[in-house]
Amino acid sequence: MTEQPEGQRREDEGTEKSATGVVDLGIYRQSLDPLPVTFHRRELDAILWIYGRMVGEGEWRDYAIDHLKDRAVFSVFKRSGEYPLYRIEKNPKLAAKQGAFSVAATDGRILKRGHDLRQVLKVFDKALKALD
Template sequence: MTDQPELPGGERSQDAPVVVNLSEYRQSRDPVPVTFHRRELDAILKIYGRMVGEGEWKDYAIDHLKDRAVFSIFKRSGETPLFRIEKNPKLANKQGAYCVLNTHGMTLKRGHELPQVLRVFDKMLKLID
């Protein structure tokens, strides 16, 4: 016995509703992309605004991917990013969900709390005239 109505001869109607298991449907559809929350963006944009005011940074991009969210920082918009601030929830229980990467992909700082990770920008050395 099935949940589908049967026609004479054992065939099913084309217009008959299809019964779908809800848990299977949820697993099969695309996952929701990872995003930055408002407080996270506020912290990132606070540092970004300070560095733009100092003339260090000029542009940014935000990418919301399936496995992580990325805030890329550029000196000029046509170049590769100077820094990338990434949020990867899969690493939250291990190394920490947040990290700052440089142009070459080297991790500058990683941690569980975003304000702590963003302190890497406070330590940037500046050329003194």
């Protein structure tokens, strides 16, 4: 509390800016760091279903999820100390062109790309083998 009597104002109080000003929402959103791209629940369910199947077959053992500013990446590993076998990526900038989802191999080749994640994940389906 100040020791000034009520009704008297300090000289620098009048020059203070008001904290109740109106802020343009567009400018405010641009000033903030953009949120990273993430997988939605249904997308993650489809990816984890494939992951669980491949773990059951003994082909995959570990995974990592990265949420970056421009894309989300689900990386699959045979062993945790190696490079990822596959990368399942979601890149919203490519949604109107080639499709937001893609599966890339270790060497960087795009194995499949498209607009529907479930169709892209079919690259991991194996053809049924005829038993003799």
